[in-house]
Amino acid sequence: MNIESHQQPPDRAPLLKVEDLHKIFRVGDQDIHAVRGVSFSIHAGEFIAIKGASGSGKSTLLGLIGGLDRPSDGRIMINGREMSTMSAAELAQFRNARLGFIFQQFNLLAGMTALENVELPLLYARVPLLERRQQAMAVLDRVGLADRAAHRPAQLSGGQQQRVAVARSLVNKPSLIIADEPTGALDSQTASALMALLTDLNDEGMTIIIVTHDDAVAATAHRQIFVKDGQIISDHVHEQS
Amino acid sequence: MSRADFNRSVLEFLARLGEVFSAPHLAMNISIAYIAIQLQVLRSTLTTLGVIVGVSSMILIATIGEGAKWKIEQSVNMMGSNMVILSAAPDGNPAGGAAGRLTVRDVDQIATKLPGILHAAPQIMVYSSLVAGNANSRTNVVGITDDYFAITKAEVARGRLLSDADQRLKARSIVVGATVARRLFGSDDPVGRSVRVNGVPFEIVGLLAGKGKSLSSDPDDTALIPLSTAMQRMRAAGARAHDAIDLAFIQFGQEAAIEKGEEAILSLLREKYRVGENDIDPFTLTSTKEFVAQSLSIITAIQLGLVAIASISLLVGSIGITNIMLVSVSERTREIGLRMALGARPVDIRNQFVVEAALLCLIGGVLGIVFGSLFAILVSNALEWPFSVDFPILVISLVTSVAVGVLAGAYPAIRASRLTPVEALRHD
Ligand SMILES: Nc1ncnc2c1ncn2[C@@H]1O[C@H](COP(=O)(O)OP(=O)(O)OP(=O)(O)O)[C@@H](O)[C@H]1O
Ligand SMILES: [Mg+2]
Numbered sequence: 001m002n003i004e005s006h007q008q009p010p011d012r013a014p015l016l017k018v019e020d021l022h023k024i025f026r027v028g029d030q031d032i033h034a035v036r037g038v039s040f041s042i043h044a045g046e047f048i049a050i051k052g053a054s055g056s057g058k059s060t061l062l063g064l065i066g067g068l069d070r071p072s073d074g075r076i077m078i079n080g081r082e083m084s085t086m087s088a089a090e091l092a093q094f095r096n097a098r099l100g101f102i103f104q105q106f107n108l109l110a111g112m113t114a115l116e117n118v119e120l121p122l123l124y125a126r127v128p129l130l131e132r133r134q135q136a137m138a139v140l141d142r143v144g145l146a147d148r149a150a151h152r153p154a155q156l157s158g159g160q161q162q163r164v165a166v167a168r169s170l171v172n173k174p175s176l177i178i179a180d181e182p183t184g185a186l187d188s189q190t191a192s193a194l195m196a197l198l199t200d201l202n203d204e205g206m207t208i209i210i211v212t213h214d215d216a217v218a219a220t221a222h223r224q225i226f227v228k229d230g231q232i233i234s235d236h237v238h239e240q241s
Numbered sequence: 242m243s244r245a246d247f248n249r250s251v252l253e254f255l256a257r258l259g260e261v262f263s264a265p266h267l268a269m270n271i272s273i274a275y276i277a278i279q280l281q282v283l284r285s286t287l288t289t290l291g292v293i294v295g296v297s298s299m300i301l302i303a304t305i306g307e308g309a310k311w312k313i314e315q316s317v318n319m320m321g322s323n324m325v326i327l328s329a330a331p332d333g334n335p336a337g338g339a340a341g342r343l344t345v346r347d348v349d350q351i352a353t354k355l356p357g358i359l360h361a362a363p364q365i366m367v368y369s370s371l372v373a374g375n376a377n378s379r380t381n382v383v384g385i386t387d388d389y390f391a392i393t394k395a396e397v398a399r400g401r402l403l404s405d406a407d408q409r410l411k412a413r414s415i416v417v418g419a420t421v422a423r424r425l426f427g428s429d430d431p432v433g434r435s436v437r438v439n440g441v442p443f444e445i446v447g448l449l450a451g452k453g454k455s456l457s458s459d460p461d462d463t464a465l466i467p468l469s470t471a472m473q474r475m476r477a478a479g480a481r482a483h484d485a486i487d488l489a490f491i492q493f494g495q496e497a498a499i500e501k502g503e504e505a506i507l508s509l510l511r512e513k514y515r516v517g518e519n520d521i522d523p524f525t526l527t528s529t530k531e532f533v534a535q536s537l538s539i540i541t542a543i544q545l546g547l548v549a550i551a552s553i554s555l556l557v558g559s560i561g562i563t564n565i566m567l568v569s570v571s572e573r574t575r576e577i578g579l580r581m582a583l584g585a586r587p588v589d590i591r592n593q594f595v596v597e598a599a600l601l602c603l604i605g606g607v608l609g610i611v612f613g614s615l616f617a618i619l620v621s622n623a624l625e626w627p628f629s630v631d632f633p634i635l636v637i638s639l640v641t642s643v644a645v646g647v648l649a650g651a652y653p654a655i656r657a658s659r660l661t662p663v664e665a666l667r668h669d
Contacts, residue, residue, distance in 0.1 A: 088586070103666070107575070125584065172584075
């Protein structure tokens with residue numbers, strides 16, 4: 001196995017530290033070992049792409065990092081806290097305060113306007129209505145969709161919907177954005193526009209971890225992790241000019 | 242309105258509701274997009290039907306109960322308050338009468354010997370045929386004295402009441418009720434006209450003021466003649482005494498005096514007619530209290546029936562709501578997953594669905610109040626009762642609706658809250 005080890009700056013504590021992570025699904029009498037012994041760290045400000053074949057365990061790994069699922073074994077330390085010690089409610093509050101999610105299928109609620117969709121995380125953070133409106137409007141403006149605030153998802157293009165989803169992931173000022181194939185449902189032009197937006201956010205200091213099949217998309221990231229059969233087979237930083 | 246009639250009306254009402262709400266089925270053929278929305282509305286309406294019927298029944302229970310009590314009070318006041326009715330029918334056998342005994346002298350004795358009595362009104366009641374020209378009316382003609390007017394506070398709409406002179410002269414004067422007047426003369430003024438009562442010609446001297454409908458009989462289907470005239474001309478053949486009467490109203494000064502008075506009347510009459518310990522009284526004593534108690538028990542029975550309908554409807558309704566909420570939770574699994582990813586705690590998800598179920602039921606409750614009130618207005622109008630809905634019953638109805646929603650929504654909501662975010666997000 002050819003593992004190109006990424007040398008971490010020793011002076012900074014990692015934002016996220018994964019140690020010997022395992023996830024086993026039981027289907028009938030069969031065990032599916034989707035993640036088998038993954039360890040790595042992420043530092044604040046990084047932009048990481050996770051690549052790998054279909055079924056290699058990328059989404060499963062992302063779900064574990066995002067606290068959407070529990071590992072079968074191993075540890076995830078985030079902001080110095082061990083995730084497995086948190087209750088379901090604590091995890092929810094943690095996701096709400098620290099993480100932003102972007103999905104392949106956008107996952108906007110159809111009955112709500114763009115603005116209301118962006119407000120959702122603030123709703124669960126118990127932010128009062130007026131502040132909610134203001135903050136949501138500010139991030140919608142940041143992704144260039146202030147004029148579409150009152151539109152419903154069905155009235156927006158795919159690219160616009162994904163921008164609304166990006167705004168939603170930003171609105172709680174998270175320390176990490178987790179995106180599972182965010183460009184998977186977009187054409188290449190819209191995809192590169194979205195990646196440009198994510199790159200801008202990363203330049204402003206946002207830590208981003210993204211799963212993708214697309215080499216062009218992966219190339220945007222500073223660090224690329226390859227996953228195969230539930231294991232990391234390569235992890236390298238490519239130098240930016 | 243009999244109980245059978247009432248039940249039939251309720252069933253008709255339900256059947257009609259069913260028709261109204263099945264109408265949106267037609268929309269299915271119109272457009273696919275339309276279906277989803279329309280089905281939601283139809284589904285929600287159907288699910289809340291149980292709550293609608295339940296709350297409607299609750300409103301009916303309250304309004305019918307209130308209306309009926311008002312009606313009973315009114316009919317008691319119409320007959321005369323603080324009153325007992327003495328009738329010449331053997332006790333426990335009101336249909337008989339052959340062995341019954343009661344005379345004007347008995348009533349006079351009661352009035353003079355016993356304390357606390359305000360008025361005593363002896364009466365003869367003969368079911369008679371009244372004929373004027375081609376028209377006729379089969380009506381209870383009542384022979385009465387002045388005391389009758391004092392107790393019942395009967396008044397004329399036109400003409401006059403029976404006078405002392407009518408009594409003294411055994412005059413063939415008659416005062417008729419509105420129903421009798423309408424049957425005999427249509428809308429013409431009956432006063433001054435003549436009418437044959439079982440073949441005897443009488444002159445109509447007055448038209449009684451209308452009293453409206455009562456629970457059972459029509460109080461305006463009546464005619465009054467002097468007792469003296471009735472004793473002379475209408476007394477049934479084979480009467481035991483020349484002054485035999487059919488019944489007497491005896492009114493006391495205060496309600497408190499009635500119970501003692503009843504005992505005093507019974508012992509006076511039993512002594513007079515030498516009624517032994519084991520004999521049946523040849524007369525019957527009924528107080529308006531008993532009448533009220535009897536009527537109230539009928540109303541309570543109707544109310545209990547409605548309570549049963551309300552409970553069953555709410556139970557069925559809550560099962561329907563549980564069902565629809567389970568469907569809703571499964572349809573919106575992805576939404577639940579998303580909300581959890583964005584920071585919704587299990588408790589937030591649970592509350593969301595409980596509130597949704599409660600809201601659904603609250604809407605059902607409001608509709609139930611509307612339908613129940615409309616139905617209660619129809620019933621009240623038909624029976625000429627006043628219609629009123631008390632504020633507390635509205636509050637109780639709405640609180641009950643919300644409670645049904647919370648209970649029915651609890652299980653689906655808890656199931657939703659137990660989903661894990663990843664699984665829920667992968668659902669489609
Ligand atoms: N809930 C589950 N139950 C059973 N098996 C599962 C479950 N989730 C994932 N798996 C299995 O785990 C393995 C990894 O799945 P995962 O979705 O993480 O792959 P992926 O790398 O994201 O693939 P893709 O690129 O197609 O999205 C697959 O074999 C998948 O079938
Ligand atoms: Mg995947």
